[in-house]
Amino acid sequence: MAAVVEHTHDGVSLIEVNGKKILEKNISFEENQDLELESLRLEEIFSYVNTADTRELHFLLDGYKMSLELAEDGIVQGFGLKSGRAYLSEVYGDHVPADLYEHPMNYLPDDLPTRARILVAAASDARMGGSRLPAMAAMGDGNQGLTAMIPVGTAAEFLGKNEDETIRALALSCLMLFYVKIHIGRAAAFCLCAIAASAGAAAGLAYLMGASEKQLKAAVKNSISPLCGMLCDGAKNACALKMAIASSTAISAVTLAFKDVECGFYDGVADDTLEQTVSCITDIAAGSMDMLDKAMVDEILKKSERRRMEMQKN
Structure with missing residues (x-):
């Protein structure tokens, strides 16, 4: 085939x-739509988020709620790698409640990074493992939608934000994801859950926490910089682990930005500005990544052939 x-x-x-x-x-x-998005400036995104009629963006809240339902299904049904279950049970150590996997949402920890990691991983477990529940895609990808929405929605609940503030933060998360992804490429060899969706989550989280524009951009750079080497090796159960890392990195990136930590010119792909940082990764993606894609596919096909031969012997 x-x-x-x-x-x-x-x-x-x-x-x-x-x-x-x-x-x-x-x-x-x-291509015109992509070109229009490529010409979009970050300042225009920030202006839109601050002035948009949130009644027109209420579907983003629906997307977040949809994501939570998917996460719950991932834990209850034990889909995929069961990583969400594992992260949740880790919270309780040797004292796991008897009905933990039946009513997981009653046992989520009062710790934002851990809760977000559990929910993101569990939602991916469900989506990759065969759940019939829907996920709201972001720029054509369900896992990226989960990674961009769950940490931001969870943080809004932790911080007691109202519906209007939550919607604006979710909108910024999705728009930052779009901004990064449209430059790097829709089907780049990079893991875009790690780079683009985590960047979006960092932006949305920083917005919720009252960041200045400088702090917000620093948070996004802090998220992109450590994750830029993560590659896409196809859609599979292990995506849950990458998404959990992306969620944790986004939250950490914001925390660091508020403490004046910012990846900059002397830090690998990071540059003086967020725009220059994205441009650097775009150049890498447009360069020799086709060879990397081919090598990745070759290795996966080689592995499949090995398994086929093993099955024939048995």
């Missing part, structure tokens, strides 16, 4: 089975 995917994750233009074409079509792609 062979398939060709163009432009976007769902842009399937060709499917062949045993040498026979069962699907072939031209995939159109609206």
